[in-house]
Amino acid sequence: MESVFPKFKHKMQKRCKRMNPEDSETQMEKIDALLAITAAVLVFIGVSGSFRRRCSNRAFAMVAFAAYTLTPALIAYTLGLIQSAQFCYVRLPVWATYLLVVLGSVDSYTAHSMEDIERWKSFKVDSAVKFILISWMIATYAVLAGPIVCILFIILFIKLDTRAQALMLASNSVMQKNYRSIADYMSTEHQWSDSSDEDPATMKGYKYLVEVADKANVHSLFSTAKWRQKAAHWLDGCAPHYRQSLEVTDEVVTIEKVWNCKGRLLSVSGGDQDGRLKDLCLSFSLFKFICLRFTGYSLPPEAHNKLWRLIQHMLSEENGYERVFRIIEVELAFLFDLFYTKYPVNLHRRRSVYRLVLLPLVVAIPVLFLYDAISYKWEIKIVESVLLTMSILVVELTQFGIIIFSEWAKVTYICKYVRNERWQRSRFVGKLIEILCRVWLVKPWGRQLRQYSLLKSYSYSPSKWIYNGLTAGYLDQKRNGQKQIARTNLSKEVKMAIARSLGKYMEKGQASLRLNGLSDEFSWACDLETTTHVIMVWHIATTFCEHEVPCAQLSQEHRDNFGIATKLSQYLAYLVAFAPRLLPGHSCRSGYIFDCAIGEAMGLLGGSSVSMEEQIQKLKEVIDNDEQCQETIVGRGARLGMQLVNGAVDKGRIWKVLADFWADILLYVAPSNETAAHAKYLTTGGEFVTHVWVLVSHAGIMRDPPGGKQYDDLERS
Structure with a gap:
């Protein structure tokens, strides 16, 4: 390192204090080890952080949480060691x-x-304290404050400020202020066009906001040759409602403008043959509706009715259900990025300039270190400085690539294209944006359904070595019977079933029974004490039918219904066991009912050595002989299963009834005001019920029936 700062050598030696060489060596080894761990954590979080939204692996989630939680403490401890070091090196401030x-x-x-x-x-206070500490250390080693430290210091300031801005932007109070104007605009947008003038195919009349430029180009009053900048045209509200309005100028991009863009990039015969680029903008526009839910704003029924007509049009197309759920996937990807990443802030014009300026500086530092190491044959420990700066380089380049291919960036490219007629005439610009928009580095989510089967998992007992009173403060505790089975892929048949059931009145499965002409026989199983009762009873009945009428005996059509019913049955049971906050009713009560069902199964069916054949036989005996057990959740499930097997006209009809029921019940439980719960599960791969929640939220579908009757004793409307 003397080769970099030769003129500081004498001053360094005068400032260094004498100490035991062995103590010095030990302290250096500690610092070296902690710095190596920090570099590894930085690379892990930086490269894999974006994959949280599609990775449901429990081990990955725990490692990511540990890295996120321990990093600040690790940094604080290492800073303390560096500060208390009784020797001086140029690399310490670095x-x-x-x-x-x-x-x-x-x-x-x-x-x-x-x-x-x-x-x-x-976080801002903590960052400010650490920033002051580093400033003091650099001032203490003023002789060492070379260009490398100054560059790192600039990067430090910008990055801390960017993270603070990202967290502030996602906070509830700031979101309420930022989306107030959008709520006012969307409350009146439906009034701008009559329903007869709307055309969902061409998006005529759909002035949903995609992007409102912070600055708009306005012609100067003093010169025809000069232009000046003016803020976006949000107009103040007037009495009595005081709703803000927006002057839709050329700088405001709406869905209608995107669909009517004449450029080749967005044409069916050009770069958007499958319509995915336009749908990307639609997802970003509808994402604002979901943000309104998180901020507590509500829209009038007319606004939801207009959006419902758009959804109906998309569902009427060939494979329209795929398009609808693909749009929702991207909406939730935007929501995840808003809450848990810096992408919304980094793509702001000023922040983008900062990143472009910083990128060559970040690249130059490791290159300078590497050149100096080769030229002057550094000692081995100095190489650590290179490795540390190289870790920043790896993270910066990786994240720069992720950002330019992110959904936020793609919407920005398309909106600039829509605004700029010159870009629309340029074939090169259109092709470049098309290439950027076709690259998907991270998929929106994993498209999997988690599964749970009570009859397969009721005998599970969690390890007391891992789950006990000592670990309760650090790990989510598992309960008896709480063991998932293998996940399954979300099939197109399941999405089709949800699309078919959409629009029915939400009656906890009663509508599907009426349509199949079985309401009189099975309505008792829909009118139970709570939604949790209904789910668990029908889940046990479905498992019973799965054994008595297996898939191998069915035709292809009925096999599709078999797949829909079994997958949704085990998914809803999973929600009861692992994610009750996403269901109606209080989560603690749902958990207690689940525990009672596990206890009933243990008492009736015995331990883990009992086969499925023996379980089914015992359930049949319960129905015939034990009247008291017939009122339990397990007993009711067995009775319902026997009714389905013995009462249906044919075996295939059983699975048609169950497929329709489970699609209806998933739509019934989806409406919810528990927005925080949905946001929580976005960080662990996401839940399909969240996608259905977005769908019914857009359509304005509510759970409560006319007259305000409650279907659950503790249900949250």
Whole structure:
């Protein structure tokens, strides 16, 4: 390192204090080890952070949480060691600055949960304290404050500020302020056109906002040759409602403008033959509707009716259900990025300039270190400085690539294309944007359904070595019977079933029974005490039918219904066992009912050595002989299963009834005001019920029937 700062050598030696060489060596080894761990954590979080939204692996989630949680403490401890070191090296201020760069460096992992977002002020205070500490250390080693430290210091300041801005943007109070104007606009947007003038095919009359430029080009009053900048045209509200309105100028991009763009990029015969680029903008526009739900704003029924007509049009197309769910997938990807990443902030015009300026600086630092190491044959320990800066380089280049191919960036490219007629005439620009928009580095989500079977898992007992009173404060505790079975892929048949049931009145499965002419026989099983009762009773009955009328005996049509019924049955049972907050009723009560059902199964069916054949036989005996057990959840499920097997006209009809029922019940449980719960599960791969929640939210579908009757004793409307 003397080769980089030769003129500081004498001053360094005068400032260094004498100490035991062995103590010095030990302290250096500690610092070296901690810096190596920090570099590894930075690379892990920076590269893999964006995959949280589609990865449901429990081990990955735990490692990511540990890395996110322990990094600040690790950095604080290492800074303390560096500060208390009784020897001086040029690399110490570099290392200290590097550690704080790490704290604000990861664009794809700014927060782990919604609770972290609401503590954004604490993060700003903590960052400011660490920033002051680093400033003091650099001032102490003023002789060492070379160009490398200054560059790292600039990066440090910008990154910490960017992360603080990202957390603040996602906080509830700031979101309410930012979306107030959009709520006012969307409340009146439906009034701009009559329903007879709307055309969902061409999006005529759909002035849903895609992007409102912060700055609009306005012709100067003093010169015909000059242009000046003016803020976007949000007009103040007037009495009595005081609703803000928006002057839709050329700088405001709406869905209608995107569909009517004449450029080749968005034409069916050009770069958007499958319509996915236009649908990307539609997803971003509808994502704002979901943000309104999170901020507590509501829209009038007319606005939902207009959007419902659009959804109906899309569902009427060939494979329209695929398009609808693909649009919702991207909406939730935008929502995840808003809450848990810096992408919305980094793509702001000013922040984009910062990143472009910083990128060559970040690349130059490791290159300078590497050149110096080769030229002057550094000692081995100095190579650590190169490795540390190289870790920043790897993360920066990876995240830069993710950002330019992110959904946020793609919408920005398309909106600029729609605004700029010159770009629309350029074949090169259109092709370049098309290439950028066709690359998907991270899929929106994993498209899997988690599964649970009570009759297969009731005898499970969690390990007391892992789940006990000592670990209760650190790990989510598992209960008896709480063991998932293998996940399954979300099939097109399941999505088709949901699309077919959409629009029926939500009556906890009663509508499907009426349509199949079986309401009189089976309505008792829909009118139980709580939604949890209904799900578990029908789940046990479905498992009973799965054994008595297996898939091998069915035709292809009925096999599709078999797949729909079994997958949704085990998915709804999974929600009861593992995610009750996403269901109607209080989660604690749902958990208690689940525990009671597990206890009933253990008492009736015995331990883990009992085969499925023996379980089914015991259930049949319960129905025939034990009147008391017939009123339990397990007993009711067995009775319903026997009714289905013995009462249906043919074996195939059983699965038609069950497929329709489970599609209806999933739509019934989806409407919810528990927005935080849905946001929570976005970080662990997402849940299909969240996608259905978005769908029914857009359509304005509510769970409660006319007259305000409650179907659940503790249900939240």
